[in-house]
Amino acid sequence: MNLLSGEYECKLDPKGRLVLPAKVKSNLPEPSGNQLVLVRGFEPCLVLYPQAAWRVIHDKVMALDEFNEEYRQFQRNFFRGMTEVELDAIGRFMLPRSMLRYAGIEKEAIIVGLGNRCEIWDPIRYEEFLIKDQQTFSKLAQKFLSVDTPLLGGPTA
The missing domain is CATH 3.40.1550.20 (Transcriptional regulator MraZ domain)
Structure with missing residues (x-):
């Protein structure tokens, strides 16, 4: 695909x-x-x-x-x-x-x-919806892509 x-x-x-x-x-x-x-x-x-x-x-x-x-x-x-x-x-x-x-x-x-x-x-609206803070983006990546999340098939808490 x-x-x-x-x-x-x-x-x-x-x-x-x-x-x-x-x-x-x-x-x-x-x-x-x-x-x-x-x-x-x-x-x-x-x-x-x-x-x-x-x-x-x-x-x-x-x-x-x-x-x-x-x-x-x-x-x-x-x-x-x-x-x-x-x-x-x-x-x-x-x-x-x-x-x-x-x-x-x-x-x-x-x-x-x-x-x-x-x-x-619209380019201006797009920029408004992007995450500006790298720390916030990093936390979301950890939350959604951690090996402990069901998203990647790892164990859950």
């Missing part, structure tokens, strides 16, 4: 299209590499999923009990604005105006590869 990684500065064209960086495009899984799903992120950003990765997330959310009010609210908000996008011959795709407004993206964007997905941020 190819992993989406890296951080890329991009510019939107006047029509609101964004060119997916070649490194990201080359790591999209085949055969549906040109078919992607765009959703609103939990933070003020957009999230771009390859079809296969989206299907896993979609199935988890759809498995929630529709007769539970909290689950319905989550489903409604999670799927709100979901858009299937297709890359053109040069790797561009259209970002709907409503999605651009949600993320505060105007002319420039940062694409961040996060394994199974990419986030698309």
